[in-house]
Every structure is written in C-alpha cells, then in structure tokens.
Amino acid sequence: MIRLYWKNASSCVPAVGDAHGVTREEMRSMEDRLARALAAVRAEWDAGRLGYAALLDRQPYHQTLADLVGRRRGETTDLVVLGIGGSALGAAAVHTALHPATYNLLDDDARGGPRLFVLDNVDPALVADTLKLLGDRLATTVFNVVSKSGKTAETAAQFLIVADMLGGKTARDRIVVTTDPEDGPLRKIAAEQGYDTLPVPPDVGGRFSVLSPVGLFSAAMCGGDVEALLDGARHMAGRLRQAPPAENPACVLAAIKFLMATTKGKPLHVMMPYSNRLLGLADWYRQLWAESLGKRHDRGGREVFVGPTPVKALGATDQHSQAQLYLEGPNDKLVVFLVADRHPADCDVPAPPRGEGPGYLGGRKLSDFLHAEKVATEFALARAGRPSVTIRFDAVDPESVGAFLFFYEFVTSLMGELLDVNAYDQPGVQAIKDATFALLGRKGYEQLAGEIREFDRDEDSYLL
Amino acid sequence: MIRLYWKNASSCVPAVGDAHGVTREEMRSMEDRLARALAAVRAEWDAGRLGYAALLDRQPYHQTLADLVGRRRGETTDLVVLGIGGSALGAAAVHTALHPATYNLLDDDARGGPRLFVLDNVDPALVADTLKLLGDRLATTVFNVVSKSGKTAETAAQFLIVADMLGGKTARDRIVVTTDPEDGPLRKIAAEQGYDTLPVPPDVGGRFSVLSPVGLFSAAMCGGDVEALLDGARHMAGRLRQAPPAENPACVLAAIKFLMATTKGKPLHVMMPYSNRLLGLADWYRQLWAESLGKRHDRGGREVFVGPTPVKALGATDQHSQAQLYLEGPNDKLVVFLVADRHPADCDVPAPPRGEGPGYLGGRKLSDFLHAEKVATEFALARAGRPSVTIRFDAVDPESVGAFLFFYEFVTSLMGELLDVNAYDQPGVQAIKDATFALLGRKGYEQLAGEIREFDRDEDSYLL
Numbered sequence: 001m002i003r004l005y006w007k008n009a010s011s012c013v014p015a016v017g018d019a020h021g022v023t024r025e026e027m028r029s030m031e032d033r034l035a036r037a038l039a040a041v042r043a044e045w046d047a048g049r050l051g052y053a054a055l056l057d058r059q060p061y062h063q064t065l066a067d068l069v070g071r072r073r074g075e076t077t078d079l080v081v082l083g084i085g086g087s088a089l090g091a092a093a094v095h096t097a098l099h100p101a102t103y104n105l106l107d108d109d110a111r112g113g114p115r116l117f118v119l120d121n122v123d124p125a126l127v128a129d130t131l132k133l134l135g136d137r138l139a140t141t142v143f144n145v146v147s148k149s150g151k152t153a154e155t156a157a158q159f160l161i162v163a164d165m166l167g168g169k170t171a172r173d174r175i176v177v178t179t180d181p182e183d184g185p186l187r188k189i190a191a192e193q194g195y196d197t198l199p200v201p202p203d204v205g206g207r208f209s210v211l212s213p214v215g216l217f218s219a220a221m222c223g224g225d226v227e228a229l230l231d232g233a234r235h236m237a238g239r240l241r242q243a244p245p246a247e248n249p250a251c252v253l254a255a256i257k258f259l260m261a262t263t264k265g266k267p268l269h270v271m272m273p274y275s276n277r278l279l280g281l282a283d284w285y286r287q288l289w290a291e292s293l294g295k296r297h298d299r300g301g302r303e304v305f306v307g308p309t310p311v312k313a314l315g316a317t318d319q320h321s322q323a324q325l326y327l328e329g330p331n332d333k334l335v336v337f338l339v340a341d342r343h344p345a346d347c348d349v350p351a352p353p354r355g356e357g358p359g360y361l362g363g364r365k366l367s368d369f370l371h372a373e374k375v376a377t378e379f380a381l382a383r384a385g386r387p388s389v390t391i392r393f394d395a396v397d398p399e400s401v402g403a404f405l406f407f408y409e410f411v412t413s414l415m416g417e418l419l420d421v422n423a424y425d426q427p428g429v430q431a432i433k434d435a436t437f438a439l440l441g442r443k444g445y446e447q448l449a450g451e452i453r454e455f456d457r458d459e460d461s462y463l464l
Numbered sequence: 465m466i467r468l469y470w471k472n473a474s475s476c477v478p479a480v481g482d483a484h485g486v487t488r489e490e491m492r493s494m495e496d497r498l499a500r501a502l503a504a505v506r507a508e509w510d511a512g513r514l515g516y517a518a519l520l521d522r523q524p525y526h527q528t529l530a531d532l533v534g535r536r537r538g539e540t541t542d543l544v545v546l547g548i549g550g551s552a553l554g555a556a557a558v559h560t561a562l563h564p565a566t567y568n569l570l571d572d573d574a575r576g577g578p579r580l581f582v583l584d585n586v587d588p589a590l591v592a593d594t595l596k597l598l599g600d601r602l603a604t605t606v607f608n609v610v611s612k613s614g615k616t617a618e619t620a621a622q623f624l625i626v627a628d629m630l631g632g633k634t635a636r637d638r639i640v641v642t643t644d645p646e647d648g649p650l651r652k653i654a655a656e657q658g659y660d661t662l663p664v665p666p667d668v669g670g671r672f673s674v675l676s677p678v679g680l681f682s683a684a685m686c687g688g689d690v691e692a693l694l695d696g697a698r699h700m701a702g703r704l705r706q707a708p709p710a711e712n713p714a715c716v717l718a719a720i721k722f723l724m725a726t727t728k729g730k731p732l733h734v735m736m737p738y739s740n741r742l743l744g745l746a747d748w749y750r751q752l753w754a755e756s757l758g759k760r761h762d763r764g765g766r767e768v769f770v771g772p773t774p775v776k777a778l779g780a781t782d783q784h785s786q787a788q789l790y791l792e793g794p795n796d797k798l799v800v801f802l803v804a805d806r807h808p809a810d811c812d813v814p815a816p817p818r819g820e821g822p823g824y825l826g827g828r829k830l831s832d833f834l835h836a837e838k839v840a841t842e843f844a845l846a847r848a849g850r851p852s853v854t855i856r857f858d859a860v861d862p863e864s865v866g867a868f869l870f871f872y873e874f875v876t877s878l879m880g881e882l883l884d885v886n887a888y889d890q891p892g893v894q895a896i897k898d899a900t901f902a903l904l905g906r907k908g909y910e911q912l913a914g915e916i917r918e919f920d921r922d923e924d925s926y927l928l
Contacts, residue, residue: 007926013919085784100593105568105579115569121781122837123740124830125860128809129564154780157813157825157833164814206784249928267794268732268773276587287785294789307793309732311775316618317585319896320549320670321751325758327892329771330731345592349621350628360906361621366588369621369904373586376899379916383895396589428791431847432783435840440833442824452843455477462471464713 001232001403002393004249008378009256009334009387020266020331020385022259030255034245037254037417041410042241051203052409055212056234061199062226065213068176068196069220076142078134079114079221082158083146083214086206087178088120089284090215090405091146096280097401098224100344113222114142122154131165138166142221144176146214148200150184153436159186168193178213205424207287210405225398232402240410250407254414256389260334261308266387269308270326273338274315274374277396281338282312285408292412292423299420306419316373323377327384335381335388338404339374342395343367465696465867466857468713472842473720473798473851484730484795484849486723494719498709501718501881505874506705515667516873519676520698525663526690529677532640532660533684540606542598543578543685546622547610547678550670551642552584553748554679554869555610560744561865562688564808577686578606586618595629602630606685608640610678612664614648617900623650632657642677669888671751674869689862696866704874714871718878720853724798725772730851733772734790737802738779738838741860745802746776749872756876756887763884770883780837787841791848799845799852802868803838806859807831 007013011021044050055061081091095103095116104115117130134141143162147155163171177190181199190197198213209215211233220226245251260266269289271282294307313322315337326333349369351362361369381388391407393400416423438445438452471477475485508514519525545555559580564570568579581594598605607626611619627635641654645663654661662677673679675697684690709715724730733753735746758771777786779801790797813833815826825833845852855871857864880887902909902916 004928005923005926006928007923010926084781088781089785101590102593102597105597121740121778122830122834123738124807124810124834126565126740127830128811129566131811132809133564133566133569152784153825153833154784154837157830160814160816160825161811161830163817168817247928252928267796274587276585276590290786290789290793294791294793296792305792305794307789309775309789309793309796311773314585317548317552319893320616320618321553322754323896324890324892325754325771325773327758327895328760328769329754329758329773330769332731332773343588345596346588347592347595347625350624352624353627353632360901360904361617361624364904366586366591366621366625369617370586370588372900372903373618373896375916375920376896376903379899379919380892380895382919384892426788428788428844428848429783431791431844432787432837432840435843436836437824439836439840440824440828452839455843455846456839459469459471462469462474464468464470464711464716 001235001400002391004253005390006252006256008382009389013382015383015385016387020264021387022256026259034251034255037414038245038251040417041413051201052208053237055201055204056237065198065216072142073221076114076140077137078141079116079218081118081144081146081218082155084120084154086209087146087214088118089287090210091218092118093280093284094215094219097277097396101276116218116222119158122157142176143174144178144217146178147186148180148206150179150186207291208409228398229402232399233406236403236406250410250414254411254418258418266332266334267308268311268333270311270313270333270335272313272315272335274370275340275396278338279314286310286312288412291426293415293419295421299422316370319377327380331386337374337388337390339390340393340396344396465864466855468717469854470716470720472846473853477846479847479849480851484728485851486720490723498715498719501878502709502715504881505877515665516672517701519665519668520701529680536606537685540578540604541601542605543580543682545582545608545610545682546619548584548618550673551610551678552582553751554674555682556582557744557748558679558683561741561860565740580682580686583622586621606640607638608642608681610642611650612644612670614643614650671755672873692862693866696863697870700867700870714874714878718875718882722882730796730798731772732775732797734775734777734797734799736777736779736799738834739804739860742802743778750774750776752876755890757879757883759885763886780834783841791844795850801838801852801854803854804857804860808860
C-alpha cells in the first residue's frame with residue numbers, strides 16, 4: 001500500500017536543522033493537540049458523521065453502482081463526465097492512476113472499456129470539440145451528469161447542451177445522473193425524464209466524494225478494480241482508526257504540515273509525484289487542501305485568513321522547471337514526494353552504441369533512473385536546507401491509490417482540527433456564484449449587477 | 465493581439481486599497497528603476513545579446529525549419545518530441561493553444577498533421593505505453609530529440625531507447641535532432657549517423673527557446689501557422705522596444721509583480737487562463753518565472769534567496785478548487801487572468817425545456833457564460849481585497865499567442881533587472897544533476913555517492 005517517510009522534514013538532517021525542520025521537542029509539544037484532533041475526528045467517525053469514512057461501508061451504494069455498470073458497460077463506447085471541482089477531480093485522478101496516458105487512443109478492443117472524457121470546464125472550445133468528436137459514436141455514448149446539489153451552474157449549462165443535442169427520447173438512454181438521493185433540481189429532472197441515477201451521500205462533500213459513485217462510476221465503467229480501490233481505502237481506514245498519534249502516519253504528516261505552515265515559514269505545500277500516473281492525485285489534493293483549509297474564520301468566528309497553498313509539480317519533469325526555485329528561492333515550501341516501488345510498465349535503457357555517449361545510463365531500467373532522480377532531488381533539497389517528506393506506494397495499483405485517497409482525506413480532517421477551521425464547507429465561493437448570477441441577469445440580483453457595472457466602469461484608462 | 469488591464473491591482477479599488485494594491489506614488493517611485501531596467505534590456509537587445517529577441521530575425525533558422533517540415537510533413541503520421549523542461553514546454557504550449565483538446569483523436573484526414581506526443585518525462589509507463597501505442601505507425605513516426613546542450617540525461621536515456629528500438633538504418637530516417645548548431649554530443653552523433661538536424665541558437669536558453677526550432681518544429685509539422693506566431697511576437701517586440709515605461713505593458717506588469725512580491729506580501733503569482741487552450745501557456749510560464757527569478761545570489765554575489773512562486777490555475781474549473789483559498793486564505797497572491805475575446809469554437813446553451821431549471825443560463829453562448837464567470841471571480845477577489853490583472857487576447861490565435869510569449873519573456877527580463885538577478889542561468893539544478901550522476905555510478909562522483917548513502921542511512925526509523 002503506502003508508507004510515509006519523514007526524516008528529511010526533521011531537524012536531524014544537518015542543513016535543514018531547527019530552523020527548517022521539525023524537532024523532537026516540537027513533535028512532543030504537538031502530542032496533546034494531535035491526540036485531541038485525532039479523538040475529535042474519531043468521535044465524528046464513531047457517530048457516523050465522518051461522511052467519507054462512512055461511505056466505505058455503504059454496501060447499497062456500491063451495489064447500485066455495480067448493477068448500473070453491469071447493465072451499461074458492454075454497450076458503451078464513450079463516457080463523458082459532466083462535472084466540475086469535486087465532481088470531476090476524483091474521477092480524473094483515479095482514471096489517470098489506473099490507465100495508460102494513451103488510454104483513449106487505444107483500439108476499442110485493447111482498451112477494455114469506453115473512452116473517457118471529463119468535461120470539467122465550460123470552456124466553449126473544449127465542449128464543442130469534444131461533442132463534435134463523438135460523431136457517430138454518440139449513439140453509444142453515456143453522459144454522466146454529476147452535481148451533488150443538482151444546482152451547479154457550469155454542469156447545468158453542459159447538461160442543457162447535451163440534453164438538447166440528444167433530444168428527449170434518446171437522452172433517456174444516454175444520460176446517467178449522479179446527485180443527491182432525494183433533493184435538488186437534477187434529482188427532480190431525472191425522475192421526470194426517467195434517467196438512470198446514482199446517489200451522492202448527502203453527508204459527503206464534493207471534494208471528499210471520490211470513493212462514492214461520483215468517482216467510482218467512471219472507474220468501474222473503464223474497467224478499474226473498484227473493489228481493490230475500496231479495499232485499499234478500508235485497510236488504511238482501519239490503520240488510522242487504531243494507531244496512536246505517534247505511530248499514526250496521518251497524525252505525523254498533519255503535525256509536520258501544521259508546524260511547517262505556522263512556525264517554520266513554509267505555507268507552500270508542494271505535492272510532487274515521480275510518476276505521471278500519480279499526477280492526477282496531486283490535482284485532486286489541490287482542491288482538497290485549498291478548499292478545506294483556506295478559511296477566513298476559525299470555528300469560533302475569529303478572522304484568521306489561514307490556509308497553506310497547495311502546489312502541484314511533477315518529477316522528474318519539474319526538475320527542469322521548478323527545482324531551481326525550490327532549491328535557491330525563498331525557503332517557504334514543504335515538498336511531499338510521491339514515489340512508486342513498482343510502475344505499471346518499464347523500459348530497458350540500452351548501452352550507447354560503440355562505447356560512446358553517456359555510458360552510466362545504459363543497462364538500467366528507466367524506473368531505476370527515475371528513482372535516482374528523485375533521491376537526487378531529495379538530497380539536493382536537504383543539502384540546501386529545504387525539508388521534504390515522501391509517500392511511497394508499493395505500486396501504482398488500485399489498493400495503493402485507494403489507501404492514498406483515504407489517507408489524505410484523513411490528514412485534511414486532522415489539519416482542520418489543528419487549524420481550528422471547518423474543513424467541510426466553502427463559504428467564500430458563494431460570492432463568485434452570486435456575482436455570476438448577477439451578470440447573467442438572474443432575478444433578485446439586480447443590485448449586485450449594478451455594483452459590478454460600477455466596478456467595471458473605467459476599464460479603458462487601465463488598458464495597455 | 466493582447467492587452468493588459470491592471471486597475472484591479474491598483475489601490476483605486478476600495479477593498480484592495482493601499483495595503484494590497486499598487487498606489488500612484490508607488491508606480492511613480494518605480495519610474496527611475498523601471499527606466500533603468502528597460503534601458504538595460506534594450507541595450508542587450510541593441511547589442512544582439514537578447515537571444516530570444518534576436519531569433520525573431522534569424523531568417524536562416526526559419527528557412528531550415530521550413531525546408532525540413534516541407535520534406536517531412538507529408539509522410540509523417542506521428543511526431544514524438546523527446547525533451548524535458550524548456551525543450552518540451554514551449555512546443556506543448558503552442559500545440560495546446562492552436563489545436564483542439566481532441567487533436568490526437570481526430571482521423572488522420574481531419575487532423576491535417578501528425579499526432580503529437582511530447583514525452584517530457586522519464587516516467588517508465590509513459591514512455592513504454594507511448595512507444596507501444598505507435599505499433600505499425602512506427603514506420604511513419606518522426607522522433608524529434610531536443611536538447612540544447614545535447615547532454616540532458618533524461619533525453620539521452622529516451623534517445624538510447626528509441627534509437628535501439630528503431631535500429632541504425634531506420635533511425636536515420638526517423639530521428640530529427642534539435643541541438644546546438646556545432647557543439648555537444650548530440651550534434652556529434654547526428655553528424656555521424658546522418659540524422660536531420662535543426663539548430664538551437666547558442667545564445668537562447670531553453671526556457672526562452674519557444675520561438676526557435678525547439679518550439680516551432682512540432683508546431684509547423686502539425687499545421688500551426690508559424691509565420692503568424694512569429695508575426696505576433698515581432699509586433700509585440702516592436703511595441704515593447706518603442707514604448708516608454710509608463711505606456712509599456714511589460715514595464716507596468718513587471719512593476720506590479722515586483723511591488724507585489726517585495727512590498728505587498730504577495731510572493732505567489734498565479735496565472736489563471738479562462739480557456740483550456742491557453743492552459744499550456746501557464747505551464748510554460750511556470751518554468752520561465754521559477755527558473756529565471758528563483759535565485760540564491762543577486763548579480764553582486766549577495767545571498768538573497770528571491771523569487772516569486774508561479775502557480776497555475778484554470779478558470780472556471782479552479783473556481784471549484786482554488787477560489788475558496790484565493791478569496792479567504794492569506795492575502796499573499798497576485799492573480800493574472802488570461803481571457804480571450806474570441807474562442808476557436810462555441811456552443812449555444814438552449815433554454816431549459818418547459819420553463820424549468822435555471823432559465824438565466826438559456827439563450828446564451830457558452831463563451832458568454834465563461835466570461836461572466838471570470839468577471840465574477842475578478843469582482844469577488846477585488847471585494848475581498850485581493851489584487852488581479854488581466855491579459856486579454858483578441859482571440860486564441862497564433863498572432864496573440866506569439867505576442868503573449870514574447871511579452872512574458874520580456875517581462876521576465878525586466879523582473880530580472882528589478883530583482884537584480886541573472887534571469888538566464890540556473891545554477892541550482894547542477895546539484896541535482898551531480899547527485900543523479902553519483903547515484904548512477906558515473907566515474908568521478910564516488911565521494912558524493914558515499915555522502916548520499918550516508919544521507920539515506922537510517923530510513924527505517926522514519927517510516928510509518
């Protein structure tokens with residue numbers, strides 16, 4: 001599955017030291033806070049209120065999903081997910097991890113499941129180009145409309161376009177709606193139109209919904225081993241539920257990240273997989289971390305404006321893009337490496353012909369080379385006094401990915417406790433939704449529309 | 465082409481104010497520094513030492529490129545770029561901007577050029593899966609090996625794999641090498657083996673090489689209008705060369721970014737295109753900004769550890785991922801929006817059937833909706849006291865993209881002057897290269913190898 005290695009975020013690495021690394025005393029000083037944080041999250045869990053943990057045991061949900069996939073999979077050549085944010089990132093992360101980058105380009109036979117398109121934006125060219133591509137395959141395409149509330153404006157717009165394009169009768173066969181089991185406009189429309197539906201548990205927020213039908217429908221349709229994903233998550237859940245703070249990897253990582261953000265001047269939390277397949281997990285993490293922890297108010301209502309900024313990077317690629325800054329710029333980052341002991345495929349690097357060229361590269365696996373690059377970067381960062389931790393996957397496989405997903409959700413819950421913020425809401429984004437409504441002329445938003453017009457008034461004097 | 469709109473980074477927006485916005489006095493106080501910075505960059509330009517500007521006029525380079533593309537294009541079904549960092553990001557950014565996201569999935573006829581694969585990593589699965597995909601098309605695939613120095617280890621490993629797979633005689637027909645016109649091991653091998661070659665101007669660093677054959681070969685092979693790209697860049701170059709600082713958009717943006725990073729507590733510089741096609745430009749910018757400005761020493765040799773951190777985001781997608789943090793977290797970011805007045809394709813959003821559903825969405829273009837989302841986000845940020853600027857593209861077209869590329873290169877040069885760092889080197893990454901050599905057992909690196917073994921020694925006690 002996965003393991004956490006954290007020496008290089010500790011003060012025992014000489015160049016990192018007390019100034020940039022976590023000391024034993026600091027870890028000890030966190031013990032009580034960590035124990036309280038862990039107890040608080042476990043109490044929610046025991047009470048059945050930790051939605052993302054509870055859904056691991058919701059057998060009826062998983063059965064509904066398996067039934068629908070069983071009915072639909074054989075006849076489906078293309079699957080288009082219409083969703084944004086938490087309705088898209090989990091599905092994309094799981095898909096990227098479990099399939100080759102060339103997945104959509106494989107022959108229908110070799111692929112073993114439909115092509116997958118995650119339309120996570122209202123970009124007009126993205127939507128138009130994708131719909132145009134489907135062409136004759138439209139008759140065997142499933143559109144999975146995903147919105148927990150059923151009110152997401154971007155998804156509603158996409159849904160209107162697709163439903164109109166399909167026409168009423170065909171739409172019934174081609175649309176699968178994933179939304180609240182009872183409430184919301186999408187649930188109502190689905191009931192009226194007779195669409196197939198999947199439930200989003202009401203107590204699971206979008207960014208924690210990857211292991212619900214939100215993230216798992218496309219995984220199962222594309223032949224991903226959903227049971228293995230869930231097993232990995234359950235295994236990790238069992239471990240995090242039992243282990244005391246000092247032996248609990250989620251507690252240790254939360255403590256390190258908390259100390260880095262609050263006392264070590266490192267509010268930038270980079271996630272840097274050394275694996276293209278794991279890069280989607282970093283995208284998923286960006287939302288989880290930013291939306292859960294970026295908060296103006298703490299739970300007591302005090303203004304705090306907290307939240308470490310998540311940053312996504314890719315090894316070895318970003319050694320040639322970001323590493324210069326990470327090594328020599330401000331010492332304001334904690335790097336979390338993701339590495340895999342086994343990759344899904346590998347290449348032999350042959351020796352150069354006629355003894356010329358870089359002989360030290362030859363006679364190796366490409367995976368050995370990638371691993372050396374990671375250790376080299378870790379070493380160079382440590383020498384420059386920059387802390388890092390490593391999350392090591394046994395393999396890029398469903399069990400490890402499931403374990404990772406649950407692990408980071410749990411770390412996020414603990415960070416919410418340590419920062420004393422509500423990790424499960426997103427009050428700030430309502431301001432954007434309201435302003436969008438006003439700009440689109442929705443009734444009741446006339447005053448705000450006037451304010452935005454005023455805001456946009458003297459544009460020309462600032463144009464160059 | 466493109467225009468800069470900067471009111472929302474100024475103190476005249478009430479909620480932004482003096483604390484988070486640039487005041488008229490601050491802009492005035494920058495006048496002398498800006499004038500000196502601009503004069504310094506122009507002096508380099510006049511002396512022919514501003515490599516990325518000089519190459520706009522290097523007609524022989526462009527002719528060599530056009531000749532090779534003319535010979536190769538018709539017979540090529542697949543183009544694989546082997547390169548990393550600056551050898552890949554420019555090509556990927558231009559390709560993403562000029563072609564639909566579905567490009568590789570189009571029929572050979574509809575595409576009008578080869579499929580394009582940019583192998584910018586030594587990820588074993590990425591390389592193995594891509595090479596496997598080519599299958600029968602290998603005989604009509606061109607591999608473009610790109611390394612300015614000819615010594616990049618990642619690219620050398622890929623080159624060894626591909627050359628071995630092709631075999632000597634076939635490799636000659638299938639490999640195009642882009643490297644220094646005279647020096648380096650790749651140039652030597654290319655001469656011996658009789659490979660086709662393209663030159664990288666010696667005075668143009670990787671991250672400034674997008675408008676050289678490094679970035680333009682794949683663009684031209686895929687049917688991109690390279691002349692229009694260059695025309696856009698030339699137009700922008702003419703403008704930036706003439707305009708005095710106060711009317712020079714590069715100077716104004718450099719001043720804003722400098723003030724934000726150094727006196728307004730905003731070292732995070734987000735680039736957020738509202739267009740999937742422009743997202744590759746943000747990847748390209750990440751390298752340009754991080755590697756050029758992230759420096760331990762200033763030009764006087766003093767230890768400064770400077771460099772704003774570039775962050776990539778996507779509108780409207782990241783409204784559902786990062787916006788909560790941007791609005792309510794620490795006020796430590798400057799957001800640079802990229803928007804386009806015209807998109808390459810569009811969709812009508814029909815009114816919902818039977819008067820149900822979100823009626824305010826209906827009867828619009830999807831592009832109108834995307835634009836409303838951007839203004840809404842900009843407005844919400846401003847209300848929360850968070851500054852932003854907007855770079856507005858007339859269209860997602862080659863001219864505007866070319867103009868943008870040159871514009872940001874020039875802004876980067878100016879920022880180097882303002883921060884007093886060398887924007888054209890990357891001394892930090894040598895430490896990673898050395899450590900990689902040591903780990904791979906290269907001769908002469910035995911002592912460093914011993915140090916890394918010591919560094920990795922007691923791993924187990926930090927594993928959870």
